[in-house]
Amino acid sequence: MKLKSVLLAALLATTALPALAQTPLPEDxxxxxxxxxxxxxxxVVRELRSIVFQGRDTGKPVVVQPAETDAQIASLGERLGDLEQTLQKLNGQNEALTHDLDQARRASGDQKARADALEARLAALEKKLADMDAAAQAQAQQVAAAPAAPAPAADPAAAFxxxxxxxxxxxYANAETAxxxxVTAYPDNARTPEARYWLGETLFVREAYADAAGAYIGAxxxxxxxxxxxxxxxxxxRxxxxLKKPTDACKTLDELGRRYPKAPAAIVSRAASTRVAAKCA
Known part of the structure; x- marks a missing residue:
């Protein structure tokens, strides 16, 4: 029955085509x-006619399939496979790019940290240089503003x-210089030891204790x-x-009492307090 229906449809289609061919076409x-x-x-009509003739010649059942379905499915399958491969490649490339981007971000962060550290060190050095320059300028201004010490006179008595x-x-500053x-100009003069003593006094007042001690020893x-x-x-x-040399201080005080037993009472009193400060035995 199915074959007859198919044949009938094919015949109707073949008889209808001439009629369609004889129908006048519209102007457009x-x-x-x-x-x-x-x-x-x-x-479709040609395929149906081929099917009809095939059934007539062979006498076997004819299986009718939609035209080009398998070919379309196969084509779609191939295209789908191509798309899947392309998608896999794109995913791989995307992962590689993501990895590279992460590494680039980490490297950028490290470089920024190093740049910040170097900038901080540079700023500290610049500040230090600026402070040193300011201190040097201030010292130069002080030196320029200070009155010049008088040069030693040709007469030792007048210079003293x-x-x-x-x-x-x-x-005290100019007295120290004078x-x-x-002392330099008249090292052998009779008053040079006393000049060393007074030089020690100018240094002691200014708390230059090491230089003062040297001047006192020379005196x-x-x-x-x-x-x-x-x-x-x-x-x-003192x-x-x-100078945190109590042992030497105590020995000096011992010599003070031995060398100058008739020292003024004020000096003896200050010597006693100095012994306490030095923790002499």
Whole structure:
């Protein structure tokens, strides 16, 4: 029955085609879509005619399948496979790009941290240089503003008197310079030990204890019997206490009592307090 139905449909289609062919076409030509539909219909008709003749010649059942279905399915399968491969490749590339991007971000973070550290160090160095430059300029201004110390006079007595007057005026900086110049200019003069004593006084007042101790030692070398010698010995012991040399300070105080037993009461009293500070036995 199915075969008869198919044959009947094929015959009807073949008889209908001439009628369609004899029908006059409208004046306007068919558009592309209509032309394609007619082409598909004609193809179906040809396939049906082939089926009819095949059944007639062989006498065997004919299996009818939709035209081009298998081919379309196969084509779609191939395209789907291609798309899957392309998608896999794209996924792989995407993963590689993501990995590279992560590494680039980490590297960028490390570089930024290093740049920040270097910038901080540079800023610290620039500040240090600026502070040193400012300190140097301030010192230069102080030196330029300070009055120049008088040069030692050609007469030793006049030079000593001038330096002593600076000390009495409280100009310790220039007094130090003047007494130092006197000691250098007149190393063998009779008043040079006393000049060393007064040089020690200018340094002691300014808390330059190491330099003051050196000046006092030069002044009392030989233990001179002068009015200022006991005080120079006492100031030497006090400078040594300030320099955290209590043993040397105690030895100096012992020499003070032995070398100058008739020292003024004020010096003896200060010597006792210095012994307490030095923790002498």
């Amino acid at each position: 030509p068919l558009d592309d879509r209509s032309a394609k539909r007619i082409e598909r219909m004609e193809k 008197k001038s330096a002593r007057q600076l000390l009495l005026d409280g100009d 007494f130092s110049a006197y 009392i070398r030989g233990w001179p019997q002068t009015s200022w010698a006991p005080d120079a010995t006492l100031k030497l012991s 400078a040594l206490v300030a």
